[in-house]
Every structure is written in C-alpha cells, then in structure tokens.
Amino acid sequence: MREAIEASSVLQIDDENPDIVIAIGGDGTLMSAFYKYFDQIDHIGFVGIHTGQLVFYTWHELIIEKIIETLSQDKIPMISDKCADATVELKLK
Numbered sequence: 001m002r003e004a005i006e007a008s009s010v011l012q013i014d015d016e017n018p019d020i021v022i023a024i025g026g027d028g029t030l031m032s033a034f035y036k037y038f039d040q041i042d043h044i045g046f047v048g049i050h051t052g053q054l055v056f057y058t059w060h061e062l063i064i065e066k067i068i069e070t071l072s073q074d075k076i077p078m079i080s081d082k083c084a085d086a087t088v089e090l091k092l093k
Contacts, residue, residue: 004064010072020045020071 001022005011021044023033030048037044047067 001064001067004068005071008068008072011068018044020047022047022049022067024049025051 001024002013005013017040018037021033021037023030023046030046033046034041049067
C-alpha cells in the first residue's frame with residue numbers, strides 16, 4: 001500500500017499529521033490506529049480494510065488499486081461517528 005501511495009502523483013504520506021489513515025487488518029488494527037492518532041481524531045478520516053484468513057493475497061492488489069483511485073479523486077464521503085468516551089472508577093470495599 002505504501003509503495004502505491006508513494007508512486008501516486010496526487011497522494012503524499014504524512015505519518016505525523018495525516019488527513020486519512022488506512023488500517024489494513026482487523027478490528028484491533030483499526031483500534032490501534034484510533035489510539036495512535038487519538039489527539040487528532042477530530043480531523044482525520046479512517047479507512048478500515050478487513051483482511052480475513054482466506055484469499056488475502058488475491059484481493060489485496062485489487063483493493064489497493066481501488067483505494068488509490070478513490071483517494072486520488074478527492075471525492076471521499078466521510079461519515080462521522082462518535083468514539084466512545086468512558087470513565088471507570090474502582091470503589092474498594
């Protein structure tokens with residue numbers, strides 16, 4: 001994925017202040033991305049790509065090409081979802 005983005009004439013990689021974070025993996029990978037960029041979460045778009053156990057290599061290239069094409073068009077609909085915010089208090093008896 002990184003190589004495809006670097007080869008793009010439109011997209012740039014910025015690990016410090018990204019506009020969009022692409023997480024390839026499962027729920028844990030996406031949660032790790034949320035955690036890493038939590039202080040910037042209000043202005044970053046997150047794209048989660050699920051990769052299951054089967055046909056990972058077969059579909060990987062197809063997905064990358066479609067994502068690069070879509071991101072290059074700068075017409076990505078963003079859906080804003082609230083992140084959970086919780087406070088846990090432990091009361092000892």
